[in-house]
Amino acid sequence: MDCEIRAKISSEWKLSPETIQHYDSFYNNTVKPVIKANYLSHLVATVENTVNERKMGTFLNTVDGDQEKIRGLLASRTFRLYSIMLVPVNLKRRATTRYHKFGAIIYYNSAYEEKTVRILIAHELGHIVNKELLKNTVDSEQTANLFAYIAMDDKNKFYKEECERFISDSDVQILNDIISICPV
Ligand SMILES: [Zn+2]
Incomplete structure (x- = not known):
């Protein structure tokens, strides 16, 4: 997820950079490997x-x-x-x-x-x-x-x-x- 997207999400949905990072990591580390399998x-x-x-x-x-x-x-x-x-x-x-x-x-x-x-x-x-x-x-x-x-x-x-x-x-x-x- 690039900086521009993070900034837009943050302003659009009033979400903190930490929350965005948390979801991004959760998806990539926990969900995505399972989808692949x-x-x-x-x-x-x-x-x-x-x-x-x-x-x-x-x-x-x-x-x-x-x-x-x-x-x-x-x-x-x-x-x-x-x-x-x-x-x-x-x-x-x-x-x-x-x-x-x-x-x-x-x-x-x-x-x-x-x-x-x-x-x-x-x-x-x-x-x-x-x-x-x-x-x-x-x-x-x-x-x-x-x-x-x-x-x-x-x-x-x-x-x-x-x-x-x-x-x-x-x-x-x-x-x-x-x-x-x-x-x-
Ligand atoms: Zn068989």
Whole structure:
């Protein structure tokens, strides 16, 4: 963040240089490294949410009418019955998935380059889709690859064709957009 931007933020939102520095450091040291390791996060979250919704539906049908508290808790959607985690490890294999009662953990070999890791994770998500969402399907390496191909091709098209409309010309433009969209 350059001096000009810091000065503008400070005068616009009446924030001290210390507060601005604190948020800047927090983002760069705490949030950004995690974002970088959350490969294919839209895809992971979408598969995770779809499985979660399905398990919620099944579970709600088994809850008796007098268990209103449980129903309320589940209906709030903040309580999850299914999560997918990505864990970097030193594996002999390139990637593998362990299934648990309330989710799945994708272990991937972090020695590979990022583009390879993304493909490995897309393939593992294919196994989760086979197992949790396409009920009458026999899980196989071939169909996990098929899912990986379709998802990665869609992502690639997004990066090539749609990313441009989300790009701002400059940091000043981003700041001006926030000032006009979120007035304080
Ligand atoms: Zn596989």
